[in-house]
Amino acid sequence: MPARTGAQYLEKLKKDRREIYLDGERIEDITVHPQLKGGAESIAHLYDLQYLHPEVMLTENENGEKVGTAFMFPKSKDDLWKLHKATKLWSEASAGIMGRSPDYLNITFACYASRTDVWDKYGESEKGKNLENYFKYIRDNDLCLTHCIVNPQVDRSVPEAQQGEGDLALHKVGETEDSIIVSGARMLGTLAPFADEMTIYPSRAGQGIRPEDSKYALMFAVPMDHPGMMLLNRDSFSKQRDLFDYPLSSRFDEQDAIVIFDNCHIPKDRVFIDGNTELYRAVTAEVNWGAYIVFQAMTRALTKLEFLFGIGHMIADMNGVNAFDHIKEKLGEIWQYKELTRTAIVSAIEGAQDNGVNGVLIPDGRPLQALRGLMPKWIPRSIELIQLIGGGGFLCTPSKKDMQGHLRPFIDKYYQARNKSALEKIKVNRLAWDFIGSDLAGRGELYERFYLIDSFRVTMDTYTNADKEVEMALVKKFLDQMVLEEEAVANGK
Ligand SMILES: Cc1cc2nc3c(=O)[nH]c(=O)nc-3n(C[C@H](O)[C@H](O)[C@H](O)COP(=O)(O)OP(=O)(O)OC[C@H]3O[C@@H](n4cnc5c(N)ncnc54)[C@H](O)[C@@H]3O)c2cc1C
Known part of the structure; x- marks a missing residue:
């Protein structure tokens, strides 16, 4: 089939x-x-x-x-x-x-x-x-x-x-x-x-x-x-x-x-x-499971970060708070997480290598492993940033029944944004709340913290499994320059 x-x-x-x-x-x-x-x-x-x-x-x-x-x-x-x-x-x-x-x-x-x-x-x-x-x-x-x-x-x-x-x-x-x-x-x-x-x-x-x-x-x-x-x-x-x-x-x-x-x-x-x-x-x-599954997982995480940046910008723009430098900085921070994620995925594909058994290509695990430790921090942090950008607006959200009731003229007047109608603004805030604040959103945040085990253990593994040779060689080059006269004599130099 x-x-x-x-x-x-x-x-x-x-x-x-x-x-x-x-x-x-x-x-x-x-x-x-x-x-x-x-x-x-x-x-x-x-x-x-x-x-x-x-x-x-x-x-x-x-x-x-x-x-x-x-x-x-x-x-x-x-x-x-x-x-x-x-x-x-x-x-x-x-x-x-x-x-x-x-x-x-x-x-x-x-x-x-x-x-x-x-x-x-x-x-x-x-x-x-x-x-x-x-x-x-x-x-x-x-x-x-x-x-x-x-x-x-x-x-x-x-x-x-x-x-x-x-x-x-x-x-x-x-x-x-x-x-x-x-x-x-x-x-x-x-x-x-x-x-x-x-x-x-x-x-x-x-x-x-x-x-x-x-x-x-x-x-x-x-x-x-x-x-x-x-x-x-x-x-x-x-x-x-x-x-x-x-x-x-x-x-x-x-x-x-x-x-x-x-x-x-x-x-x-x-x-x-x-x-x-x-x-x-x-x-x-x-079996290279980590590289494959984190490749899938970080692609999905990229979508989440794109959504968070998009909704954050929309809220900041409709409330006019993106006029403030610290709000721009908060949105810039989410953008940086998103871009680093995208770049790591590109790098994982570009650095892919044959598994040496049957020609199957394995994404480069290094950038993915780095993201695996960081994403449980980046997504909760981005959610926090959206809260700081949106303030109480997430709770100024009449329901569909409210919108269809007799208070609608007042809602249209008092819920409007500087560049959006009340209806458009309420839609944005309801969508954002369901992503960062509802009970499904709370579960989603917990998911990001734990679904690939917690960041603490993953980051510890990152250090343990890291290939340290290139970095050690760089440090050693400088150590080798720090020679006492007696050492030089002892080494016949
Ligand atoms: C929303 C959600 C969906 C999930 N979906 C799946 C799924 O589909 N399939 C699946 O198999 N699993 C799934 N998981 C489970 C996930 O794999 C586990 O949550 C994860 O492995 C962590 O285990 P735990 O939750 O038992 O936490 P614990 O292992 O109990 O950890 C709790 C805390 O204790 C610390 N800790 C625990 N043991 C140690 C240790 N030995 N050394 C140091 N610190 C330690 C941790 O660092 C952490 O801070 C899901 C989890 C969540 C939250």
Whole structure:
């Protein structure tokens, strides 16, 4: 089957009988649930965009079928540009709010499938083959995945095996001829109500796994309605209000869920790691996943920064506050974050290198890694700057019903801006509030701080993994010039 349309995506979702709960209720049909249908329709729209922009959004598999660009193995810089443009198009559909649009995990699994040599290296060729087959399955059926790669917060100061006497973190509890049996929980499946498949794979924390903890070393995938798997959503931030009132919350709540496995049988052909702690560590460290996924993530972040700069400028201009130097400086600061992000993406493409295995091109990880540590600071800072620019205007926002009521002549008079009608100004302020202040906006800010682990650990890794030779050589050149006479004599100079 070639790339899906939105209607095909919704049709499959409608038939699905996953065990998923929201506010105490088991959801029977996600596509009609008042708090979830907005999100489902937004994902469907992304699939429709594939056919509106086929030159960017589609590529071909080895059978000549049209499949999503995010599934490609990029082999040239042109391919990486195409991947970037495809991500950009999808991210613009929600102004960057839907961080886990299907391309996020499609790219992740394309990356894994392009490096099954790592599975060979650790003696797991059969599971590497499972992974390759799974990748072809999701690519050729154009599936949307969610992932839960973090064990629940219980006691972060001790290893996973010590959480609730080893019983809480996801782990293997048994095996049959055809399946492994798992129990335990994981967080935090963004997109869980809207995805076709649940995936489990190692996170950065997995690098600390101990050989004796092999039952926690798991990587697998199952359909969302797989028996023995339950999902518990957080509160919905989807406003059941008119699009005029909440232009973003009414459509773009991608949800987040805890997944609980209760003696769940995972078919062996869907298992990619089962107990091999060395491979579990290597998957994070050796397959170039970081470069690929941060390439996708920073493209989306660029869209968010563009939106923040655009809305900030619009507010400042309509309120006349961009006449003040410190407001110009605040807007300039957001512009700088945006431009540095754009430049880092260009630099990642220009510095891309062959993976040395099968000609797949890896974006240069250095500028991306730098952004990965900085973005959790830049986006919250940009949100703060918008608040400082907009002041109380975000709360001078009559609703659609107010606008249609008898107070409208007063609203038109007292809510006007220097260069905008009251209606135009209220629209800008409502849109901005839904991006920086509503409950969906609060979740979005938390997302930026944590979805790729926190800035503290990422920045620490940046230092640890940095190639320091060029910089050391520069310093050494000067140290070598600082010679005492006795040293020169001792060195025969
Ligand atoms: C909105 C949102 C969506 C998300 N979506 C997904 C998803 O789709 N899939 C998924 O798998 N995960 C998802 N996550 C989870 C995300 O991966 C985690 O939040 C992230 O890995 C951090 O883990 P944590 O939240 O458990 O925080 P913790 O690890 O508990 O960290 C909390 C604080 O403690 C500090 N800390 C914790 N451990 C250490 C340590 N060993 N050393 C030093 N400091 C430490 C951290 O620096 C941080 O400041 C999402 C998170 C959010 C907020």
